[in-house]
Amino acid sequence: MIKALKKNLLGVLSGDDNLDRACSSIPAEACKEVSWNLRANVCNGAASKLAEQIAGPNLILPWLFQILGAPVWMFGFLLPIKQSFSLLPQMVVAGQIRRLAVRKWVWVGSGLVQMLCLLLMIPAALWFSPTAAGISLLLLLVVFSSASGTASVAFQDVLGKTVGKGHRGKLLAQRAFIGGILTTLAGFMLNRVQGDAQGLTPVLYLLFFAALLWALAALCFGLIRETPGAVSGGRNAIAEAREGIGFYRQYPGFRRFLTARGLLLTVELATPFFVLHAGQQLQLKVQDVGMLVVAVGFSQLISSPFWGKMADSTSRQVMLRSVQIAAAATFLALLLTIIPFYPLRYAAYLLVFVLIGLAESGVRLGRKTYLVDAVPQDERATYTAFSNSTIGLLAVASGLAGLVAQWFGPTWMLVCLLLLMLVAIRACRLMPEAETMLDSTE
Incomplete structure (x- = not known):
């Protein structure tokens, strides 16, 4: 395992010859820049992945909300x-991005906006009341996320132009791998902080450091040598939606993917x-939150060697295995409610976070690789924007899950998630492989 991880890391950083020849499905003039672009892309991914983990809405922001005393909903x-x-703004920006011959600067600008949002969260947390601070943070998260969505469309397009098919999954895995190393190190550093989980200062330092990382990520992405592409075919949001609906109706495989x-x-x-459930079951301190960060970082490390390789051969299986792991993690978390022995419960909950981090990494890598490999390059932005905007509507509705957690508690929320994960397993089994998604039409 260690040798495999070392080989994967050195392969990207040194410009492994196999990767240098990863020119399938990209412009011929881009082939000579593959090695450089892989390094710049990995640098971008390492910085952005670490920033997402040390100041993201999955772990650290919920902890910050607990410290501030924000309402559970x-x-x-x-x-x-x-x-x-x-996801939702992508329908608007996809058509505009098409009009740009070089699209990497869209990601660069978006990264700087994300940096600014994190910096503004610091005074909001310091000066506002719990409810006002919570609302302010949510509003800043709206802007942060809109910038992230814009960057996502640009990233998919730049990835398709600069990295050949069959190597994209490996690249995404390498980004997650190095990000996992840095996240694990950051978690161990946080674990050395003394005090209880109500200390605000460590979280504010994390926000500031993450803002610097977004600036670094923007710099690295700006270093990618992108070959200018076609600027024709740009459409407005209505035209993008109409085109996306047409794809949805025409291809059953695309419907099953969505x-x-x-x-x-x-x-x-x-x-x-x-995080809420762990707080209910365990008396968390700063060191404990640091260990949760370590668990998530470790999950990225162990996921990278096989998720990336599997995604390049069958990204559908990556999504299927990921949701199976997530279901197992949820079931384990529910079992912990009946375990009275605290040390065992604590250790098992670290395993839960390793598993859920592993599953989340797999889902993200699998769905990104699947869509990039499944659709033609000239329509990639439209497919990405339509699918992401559709899922965005579902994500808005899922915000009501917070009310379930407030009314019935985190345990019942996990029960609901487990049932939906079982349905997701069935849906992944029915989904076609990426190469055949567009083979059948109606």
Whole structure:
């Protein structure tokens, strides 16, 4: 395992010859820049992945909300806001991005906006009342997520232009792998902080450091040598929606992908409820939160060697295995409610976070690789924007899950998630492989 991880890391950082020849399905003039672009892309991914983990809505922001004393219902809107406002604006920006010959600067600008949002969260947490601070943070998260969604469309397009098919999953895995190393190190550093979980200062330092990481990520993405592409075919949001609906009606495989991806939201939106449940079952200190960060970082490390390789051969299986792991993690968390021995419960909950982090990484990598491999390059932005906007609508509705947690408690919320994960497993089994998604028409 260690040798495999070392080989994967050095392969990207040194410009492994196999990766240098990863020119399938990209412009011929881009082939000579593959090695450089892989390094710049990995640098971007390492910084952005670490920033997402140390100041993201899945773990650290729920902890911040607990410290501030924000209402419980707000927890349920953290990841739905992140998901929906990352996805819904994409229908608007996809057509505009088409008009740009070089699209990397869209990601760069979006990264700087995300940096600014994190910096503004610091005075909001310091100066406002609990409810006002919570609302302010949610509003900043709306802007942050909209910038993230814009960057996502640009990233998919730049990835398709600069990295050949068959190597994209490996690249995404390498980004997660190095991000996992840095996240694990950050978690161990946080674990050395003394005090209880109500200390605000460590969280504010995390927000500031994450803002710097977004600036670094923007710099790295700006270093990608992108070949100018076609600027024709740009459409407005209505035209994009009409085109996307046409694809949805025409291809049953695309419909099955969207159904499965919608159900996979149960994996991507679950972490804040695990944080709430862990807080209910354990008396968390700062060191304990640091160990949860370590668990998530470790999950990225162990996921990278096989998720990336599996995604390049069958991204559908990546999504299927990921939701199966998430269901197992949820079932384990529910079992912990009947375990009286605290050390065992604590250790088992660290395993829960490793598993849910592993599942979340797999879902993200699998769905990204699936869509990039399944659709033609000239329509990639439209497919991405339509699918993301559709899932964004579902994510908005999922914000009501916070009310379930407030009324019935985190345990019943996990029960609901587990049932939906079982349905998601079935949906992934019915989904075609990426290469055959567009083979059947109606």
